[in-house]
Amino acid sequence: MAIRALNQAENCMTSAGEVTDEALMAALDGGDDEALGTLVERYQNDVFRFCLHYLKNVEVAKEMAQETFLRIYSARARFEVDRKFKPWMLCIARNLCLNELKRRKTVHMETLEEYASSAREDSGEVMQAPADGPYEQLLTKERHRALLEMLDALAEEAREIVVLRYFQKLSAREIADTIGSTEGAVRTRLHRILKQLRNDFVLSREDM
Amino acid sequence: MITLPERDDRDLALLLDLPDGSAERANAEARLNDDPVFAGRFAELQVVASKLEGLGEALQNEIPPVNLWSDVEDAVCHLNWEGRDGAERPFHNLEQVLESAGQAIDEAMPPVDLVDPVTEAARAARQSDGALDLSFGPLAQSLNALGDSWTEATPEVDLRDSVMGRLAEKKAAVSPSNVVPMRARPVGGASVASPSSGTWMPYVGWAVAAGLCVTAAWMVYQGQTFNDPATNQRTQLPGAEENSGRTVDENSLPMERVVPHDTLAMNEGAGEEGPDVAPHTPDPNQPLTLQEAINARRRSLVNNVAAFEQLASLSADEANRLLQDLDLSDEALLGAAQFLSQEDAAAVLRAAVANDPENESLKYALARSLAGIPDGAGERQAQLEGLLALNKDNALPHYLLAADHMARGDVAAGMNALSEGAAGAEADPYTLARMREREAVLRASGLDADVARYLAVSTAGQAEAADIAALRNELLDYGALYEQQGDLETAQQIYNAVNQLGVQVTDGADMALLQQTGLETQQDAIYALQGIADILQQPENVALLGETLNILAGSIAEVTNYVMAAQDVVNNPQATSTDWQSLIQHILAQGDTDISNLVTP
Numbered sequence: 001m002a003i004r005a006l007n008q009a010e011n012c013m014t015s016a017g018e019v020t021d022e023a024l025m026a027a028l029d030g031g032d033d034e035a036l037g038t039l040v041e042r043y044q045n046d047v048f049r050f051c052l053h054y055l056k057n058v059e060v061a062k063e064m065a066q067e068t069f070l071r072i073y074s075a076r077a078r079f080e081v082d083r084k085f086k087p088w089m090l091c092i093a094r095n096l097c098l099n100e101l102k103r104r105k106t107v108h109m110e111t112l113e114e115y116a117s118s119a120r121e122d123s124g125e126v127m128q129a130p131a132d133g134p135y136e137q138l139l140t141k142e143r144h145r146a147l148l149e150m151l152d153a154l155a156e157e158a159r160e161i162v163v164l165r166y167f168q169k170l171s172a173r174e175i176a177d178t179i180g181s182t183e184g185a186v187r188t189r190l191h192r193i194l195k196q197l198r199n200d201f202v203l204s205r206e207d208m
Numbered sequence: 209m210i211t212l213p214e215r216d217d218r219d220l221a222l223l224l225d226l227p228d229g230s231a232e233r234a235n236a237e238a239r240l241n242d243d244p245v246f247a248g249r250f251a252e253l254q255v256v257a258s259k260l261e262g263l264g265e266a267l268q269n270e271i272p273p274v275n276l277w278s279d280v281e282d283a284v285c286h287l288n289w290e291g292r293d294g295a296e297r298p299f300h301n302l303e304q305v306l307e308s309a310g311q312a313i314d315e316a317m318p319p320v321d322l323v324d325p326v327t328e329a330a331r332a333a334r335q336s337d338g339a340l341d342l343s344f345g346p347l348a349q350s351l352n353a354l355g356d357s358w359t360e361a362t363p364e365v366d367l368r369d370s371v372m373g374r375l376a377e378k379k380a381a382v383s384p385s386n387v388v389p390m391r392a393r394p395v396g397g398a399s400v401a402s403p404s405s406g407t408w409m410p411y412v413g414w415a416v417a418a419g420l421c422v423t424a425a426w427m428v429y430q431g432q433t434f435n436d437p438a439t440n441q442r443t444q445l446p447g448a449e450e451n452s453g454r455t456v457d458e459n460s461l462p463m464e465r466v467v468p469h470d471t472l473a474m475n476e477g478a479g480e481e482g483p484d485v486a487p488h489t490p491d492p493n494q495p496l497t498l499q500e501a502i503n504a505r506r507r508s509l510v511n512n513v514a515a516f517e518q519l520a521s522l523s524a525d526e527a528n529r530l531l532q533d534l535d536l537s538d539e540a541l542l543g544a545a546q547f548l549s550q551e552d553a554a555a556v557l558r559a560a561v562a563n564d565p566e567n568e569s570l571k572y573a574l575a576r577s578l579a580g581i582p583d584g585a586g587e588r589q590a591q592l593e594g595l596l597a598l599n600k601d602n603a604l605p606h607y608l609l610a611a612d613h614m615a616r617g618d619v620a621a622g623m624n625a626l627s628e629g630a631a632g633a634e635a636d637p638y639t640l641a642r643m644r645e646r647e648a649v650l651r652a653s654g655l656d657a658d659v660a661r662y663l664a665v666s667t668a669g670q671a672e673a674a675d676i677a678a679l680r681n682e683l684l685d686y687g688a689l690y691e692q693q694g695d696l697e698t699a700q701q702i703y704n705a706v707n708q709l710g711v712q713v714t715d716g717a718d719m720a721l722l723q724q725t726g727l728e729t730q731q732d733a734i735y736a737l738q739g740i741a742d743i744l745q746q747p748e749n750v751a752l753l754g755e756t757l758n759i760l761a762g763s764i765a766e767v768t769n770y771v772m773a774a775q776d777v778v779n780n781p782q783a784t785s786t787d788w789q790s791l792i793q794h795i796l797a798q799g800d801t802d803i804s805n806l807v808t809p
Contacts (some may be wrong), residue, residue, distance in 0.1 A: 033372070033375065034475060036371070036372070036375065037368055037372055040367055040368045040372070041368055042373045043367060044365055044366065044367040044368065044371075044517075045362075045364050048365045048367070049359060050363050051357075052362060058363070062365055062367065062684075065365065065367055066367050066370055066371050066374060069367070069371045070371065070374055070378065073375055073378075076616070077580070077582075079454075095688055095689070095692075097683060098688065098692070099684070099685075099688055100225060101740045102735055102738075143350055144350070144354050145355065147350055147351065147354055148354070162351065163355075164353065165354050166351035166355040166357055167354075167355035167359065168355075171356065174738070180693065188215065194344045194347060194348070195344075198347050199342060199345060199352075201347060207552075
């Protein structure tokens with residue numbers, strides 16, 4: 001099945017006029033390798049950033065992102081078209097990253113804040129403040145720094161949910177599909193985590 | 209003594225029991241009054257009853273009241289504790305102990321508010337994502353802003369080319385479709401005739417049919433023409449334009465094998481290939497020489513391994529054309545199947561297995577070609593089970609069956625197959641057989657015999673090592689899945705089986721490359737087992753696994769050094785042609801794991 005043919009099928013199109021992910025997967029399963037190329041272009045940065053959250057290393061994250069797409073190719077026949085593609089893709093990426101972390105567990109892992117600091121040095125300014133006045137920028141920067149520290153202090157599973165929700169902008173349903181949980185459980189856990197973060201955040205501001 | 213008529217004793221007694229003023233009593237008395245005899249009796253009874261009641265009252269008045277609590281009451285309640293302080297209070301010490309104990313318990317107990325968290329969490333679970341964010345207003349906004357900043361600051365990547373490139377490599381490992389056009393076989397050189405062609409005749413027809421079908425399909429796909437091979441016309445192959453000027457004598461050659469310029473002449477004169485290798489531009493009209501092949505190998509070691517592997521490969525089209533040669537040897541035919549698409553390879557191998565049903569290597573090759581083919585699962589399972597029936601010592605089919613069962617969701621069958629596999633002696637992917645088949649088909653494609661042997665030996669075990677690595681990764685992924693779901697016991701069983709697979713591959717390896725893959729498989733499984741031991745907080749196991757891992761790492765380093773040393777020797781410019789020929793012959797016969805006696809670094 002060629003992408004061109006998919007473009008003509010109305011039920012394979014998004015509201016933005018693009019071929020849906022699921023239709024691309026069907027095309028890939030039908031032997032159209034270009035469909036994988038389209039998926040790579042569409043999601044390469046999402047997957048890369050997603051891997052970066054786990055691995056904290058740009059090169060390793062790139063490698064895992066590439067591997068994710070190759071695994072998608074290998075598993076194309078097992079993809080169920082009535083399932084959402086993105087959580088399925090991130091689930092593959094997550095498994096790869098967790099395996100990689102397991103392999104490298106003896107290696108010192110940077111915290112998010114450490115990574116942010118080094119990335120700040122590498123690329124100018126990672127945690128860019130919005131275009132407010134200097135005072136507001138400073139406050140935002142401080143708030144971000146405090147938040148990053150608090151995220152680092154969270155348990156791995158808790159941090160993962162926050163990252164998926166606020167960095168990857170996934171819905172509770174999508175997070176549940178990605179980490180193998182239920183929508184209700186994700187919301188409950190997110191609620192508890194946010195409550196804990198809010199308490200910690202208030203305490204840290206009192207200290208400041 | 210009152211004597212009552214027998215009949216009425218019960219009536220009277222019942223009448224006395226009826227409550228005063230009740231309807232029943234009034235009714236009974238009305239009936240009684242109608243019978244003066246009974247009325248009289250009743251009046252007497254009432255008198256008796258009245259007397260008895262009086263007697264009871266008199267008895268109660270005579271017996272003094274008993275109060276068993278009075279003594280305790282006097283001792284405890286009438287002491288007026290409120291009016292006393294400190295040590296004057298009775299049980300003063302006991303009171304102090306109880307008070308301090310109660311205080312300690314109060315302090316130790318964390319404040320508990322079960323109602324709010326539970327109801328809040330339940331409410332949160334029902335809320336939408338937006339509502340949840342709303343209830344945490346500024347915090348959710350900050351986290352969203354932090355995520356946005358993070359996304360903006362993270363450098364963008366462009367992975368398309370690298371992913372598609374790796375995909376092409378991956379596909380080429382199974383069925384190379386864009387490999388080298390054939391290099392010219394020596395003009396006038398005799399074709400490689402099969403000494404036992406008759407054995408294969410029954411399925412050569414199948415092979416030819418498959419070949420023709422694929423060739424026709426390929427031509428349609430490429431939009432190119434294919435001349436009748438009987439006229440020995442050259443086929444217009446992909447990339448032929450780039451290789452223009454490399455044409456061979458079209459009228460004299462049944463096959464041509466043109467080595468791409470960038471493969472043989474890559475980095476010419478760059479000096480990276482060693483001082484002994486002079487910059488060399490091969491003559492495309494001449495057959496590929498052994499020295500050219502060795503030079504290409506040397507360059508590939510420092511540059512591009514894939515380019516060298518192209519030399520040792522055929523395109524699917526080339527393989528198909530070879531299959532049309534009825535004189536093709538048995539081994540060459542199987543070698544050609546290594547380069548066909550999976551479906552075509554399966555067609556060829558299926559016929560081969562039918563002709564020689566007790567050939568293990570054939571069954572394994574057929575099962576391998578059926579992997580991933582739609583509707584091929586049942587046939588693959590049958591071939592793997594048939595292989596097990598032929599050779600119980602080879603555990604590899606068990607692991608392949610396990611992975612297939614797992615993929616179908618039949619966990620019980622998968623775990624059962626894994627445990628059977630783990631109990632086996634060795635895991636053999638028939639590397640030697642495949643190497644010899646490859647040598648045969650490369651010779652049949654027109655390469656010089658020495659070159660074909662060299663190329664086959666130099667690339668031996670790569671496909672098998674890749675297969676083992678893929679199987680290992682798939683099984684480890686299943687283990688990781690169970691680990692994430694908290695089923696540590698199942699995960700541990702899977703990891704243990706993978707570890708055993710590594711041991712078996714290492715033990716049964718003919719090639720050092722497979723030994724290395726077996727050791728790496730053990731390494732990965734031990735990493736995974738360490739993870740579980742960590743979760744279960746088993747420090748002894750973690751330490752033990754760590755020690756095992758160190759030993760394995762040492763073994764991997766040794767094997768790696770061995771492989772490199774062997775390659776150095778094979779590529780040693782000082783080695784005479786007799787040296788490497790004897791070495792290559794030895795490897796073709798026995799593998800490269802015991803060439804120590806022949807290799808003196």
